[in-house]
Amino acid sequence: MANFTIVTEFLLFEFADIRELQVLHAIFFLLIYLATLMANFLTITAVVTDQHLHAPMYFFLSNLSLLDICYISVTLPKFIVNTLMGIQSISLLGCTVQIFFFLFFGSTEFAFLMTMSYDRFVAICHPLHYGVIMKPARCLWAALGSWLTGIIYSILHIGNMFRSPFSGSNVIHQFFCDIPQVLQVATSDVYNAEYLLLALSSCFLLLCFAFLIISYARIFSSVLKIPSVEGRYKALSTCSPHLIVLLLFLLSAIIAVLGPTSDKTSVQNLLIAMAYTVLPSFMNPSFTA
Numbered sequence: 464m465a466n467f468t469i470v471t472e473f474l475l476f477e478f479a480d481i482r483e484l485q486v487l488h489a490i491f492f493l494l495i496y497l498a499t500l501m502a503n504f505l506t507i508t509a510v511v512t513d514q515h516l517h518a519p520m521y522f523f524l525s526n527l528s529l530l531d532i533c534y535i536s537v538t539l540p541k542f543i544v545n546t547l548m549g550i551q552s553i554s555l556l557g558c559t560v561q562i563f564f565f566l567f568f569g570s571t572e573f574a575f576l577m578t579m580s581y582d583r584f585v586a587i588c589h590p591l592h593y594g595v596i597m598k599p600a601r602c603l604w605a606a607l608g609s610w611l612t613g614i615i616y617s618i619l620h621i622g623n624m625f626r627s628p629f630s631g632s633n634v635i636h637q638f639f640c641d642i643p644q645v646l647q648v649a650t651s652d653v654y655n656a657e658y659l660l661l662a663l664s665s666c667f668l669l670l671c672f673a674f675l676i677i678s679y680a681r682i683f684s685s686v687l688k689i690p691s692v693e694g695r696y697k698a699l700s701t702c703s704p705h706l707i708v709l710l711l712f713l714l715s716a717i718i719a720v721l722g723p724t725s726d727k728t729s730v731q732n733l734l735i736a737m738a739y740t741v742l743p744s745f746m747n748p749s750f751t752a
Contacts, residue, residue, distance in 0.1 A: 586701065
């Protein structure tokens with residue numbers, strides 16, 4: 464009977480082996496984290512306190528800012544603390560929790576971005592019916608549906624990934640419990656089932672992308688029909704930032720699934736991971752401002 468060791472913790476990779484560089488990286492990402500928190504908190508505060516911003520678009524925007532705070536807080540604070548304290552390990556439970564919330568906030572944010580695209584479609588293409596279609600009650604249900612979508616999606620992944628014990632290597636070539644890297648040390652049945660889930664998720668993303676293309680084609684068509692230049696500019700200014708944020712998030716999702724692999728160096732994997740764990744939350748406030 465072959466001997467095997469059940470994994471109870473994982474070893475994470477650092478950006479550098481030199482201690483001074485590790486501390487420098489931690490300080491750099493701490494500044495990014497604090498800037499992200501401040502920008503998103505300012506957005507939420509502005510929406511809550513300004514009566515003129517009590518509209519569906521800004522309601523969804525405040526939820527998006529909250530999700531950006533939560534999304535970046537899943538991975539970056541742990542990385543900063545581990546780097547400053549010289550810790551490279553994370554428990555199996557900690558890894559499970561990290562993956563769950565990473566998927567939860569990420570998928571919920573995507574659901575909100577899709578909801579916001581519909582909001583912009585109604586506002587530009589059906590302005591006379593906007594108040595009837597986007598009622599406060601419907602906006603609330605749309606928000607609850609987005610949060611529920613994130614919960615269901617993350618539970619499906621977690622239920623599959625951690626249904627069997629990990630055995631063998633416990634080294635993850637990443638600074639957090641990233642799904643592609645964790646799957647490298649998972650059993651074959653979990654590996655195959657997880658990539659089936661990811662394939663189904665990719666098909667769903669393609670359908671959403673097709674919906675976005677059709678929606679924004681109609682939006683830009685309606686904008687071009689506006690007679691005044693000022694009117695066209697105002698219409699574009701309300702939908703262009705959302706489109707940029709959505710494209711950034713979709714690009715990050717593609718990088719998350721296809722980017723980090725075992726045939727790349729650990730530094731390459733770390734830099735790729737930063738593109739989809741830090742960049743969206745850090746950049747979104749500048750686009751939506």
